[in-house]
Amino acid sequence: MTKLSVSKHETQHKLKSFQEYSQASFAWIISSVLSVILFINSYDFTSKTMKPYVLAASVIYAAFTLLQLIITAKIRRDILVHGHIKNSTRALGYIQILSILTGNVFIVTSACSLIKKDKPPEYTIAVYMLLTQLFVIAVSEINLFKPYVADTFPLAMLILLAIALFQFVTLLLVSKYVKRNNARPWLSIAAFPLIFTSLTGNVFALLLGLTLLTKIRNNGNPAAAKWEEVWERLTKNTTAMSGLFFIIFLFSISICSFFTFDYSVAIENNYGAILQSPSLAYPFGTDNFGRCLFSRIIFGARISLIVGFISTAIPVVIGGTLGAISGFYGRRTDNIIMRMLDILYAIPGILLAIAIIAAFGANTVNLILALSIGSIPTYARTMRANVLLVSTFEFVDAARAFGARNSSIIFKHIVPNSLAPMIIKSTLTIGGAVISTSSLSYLGLGVEPHIPEWGNILKLGSAYLESHSYLAIYPGLAIMALVLSFNFLGDGLRDALDPKMD
Secondary structure, eight states: OOHHHHHHHHHHHHHHTOHHHHHHHHHHHHHHHHHHHHHHHTEETTTTEEOHHHHHHHHHHHHHHHHHHHHHHHHHHHHHHHSSOOHHHHHHHHHHGGGGGGTOHHHHHHHHHHHOSSOOHHHHHHHHHHHHHHHHHHHHHGGGGSSOOOTTHHHHHHHHHHHHHHHHHHHHHHHHHBOSSOBOGGGHHHHHHHHHHGGGSOHHHHHHHHHHHHHHHTTTOGGGHHHHHHHHHHHHOHHHHHHHHHHHHHHHHHHHHHHHSOTHHHHSOOGGGTTOOOOSSSTTOBOTTOOBHHHHHHHHHHHHHHHHHHHHHHHHHHHHHHHHHHHHHOHHHHHHHHHHHHHHHTSOHHHHHHHHHHHHOSSHHHHHHHHHHTTHHHHHHHHHHHHHHHTTSHHHHHHHHTTOOHHHIIIIIIGGGGHHHHHHHHHHHHHHHHHHHHHHHHTTSSSOTTSOOHHHHHHHHGGGTTTOTHHHHHHHHHHHHHHHHHHHHHHHHHHHHOGGGO
């Protein structure tokens, strides 16, 4: 290896050791792509006119992107020259926080990471918690431009704003009083309300509340260090946290939309607003029945998330149980269970789903069952392989020596130590379930046609690709973003739980 390559390798290793540099680089790259997309969309090729608001947004995005690029270069120089990031460079993060007004979550998270030098996982979770809440409020406020809003809109928005204020105060407290190895005991006063606020769907609030309580209970306990390291690795992974942010944002807006969005604008025909271009009242335009495409995509997120999670949870439980029994008992039990699952595994999953739906009808329940049954063998194989490995460990022999029953050994000792690969696999395959749901709905074999679901929306929009392409582009982008988010999160969990990373 030449001196040049060694020097380059050392430089890359030094830069990667600073989370701020990785996040800053990721932020300016994604932000530059978004700036280009906004600039292209600022020109209406049909009427050959400029859209001033979109053009202004692209210019603002470009300005923050340029500043982010400068900050990234300064961070790189500080690391290579001084071995640390100077306080003057960190101070620039306060300027970048203003990009929250543009909705640029990538630059905002990079700025929050840059401002604070010592960042425990709880701080990162608190930042994403507040961002999720603010994004839900911002998206919900778009309804003010519609002719009417839901009856519960004013009260719901007031509650969301109060929760956002409480979460902001919590972020300040976490920033000051939570360290890597300990947290002030009185922070439990904030932890319990945080868990309660997660009823809005903001799972980051639930995670923060639970991690605070766990850290307070385990202050100075070395046994908890392993899981704290896992959390730290995950929160340092920018792509994984970005994916988790989008998933939780969709989950939260899906719950809050019950009170902040009017369902009628998504399902009732409005012949006075047919095929309207995107505007403040209709951010994504309207379809051929005059229904608000933006509202339909928001409500469609519920179906995609529900089907994705449930159709993954069912095979995880059933396949995991069968795999655990098969791997633990072996011999005849193993042969019987695995050969039966091999028969099921031999049938292509999508073909099995189509057959089940064709036999029992196209509805949401049948769709979930169809997607679940075909995935059972893969989860059973994964659990079986892990159980075969864990069964050889000494603590299992110790449990046998103490006279523990087989069922107790399996579900109290072996299965908990075999869950990490199952969690990773399930996270990665939820994205596949979302694609399958949309694909079957597009073919008319999934969710009922009258329900706003991304596959149904995409099917209607495909008929207007030449004249009103946005009808297909927006639901297609929503599907892509959700699937990518699950893939990013799965990759991040794999890296965080990988024993080789210890």
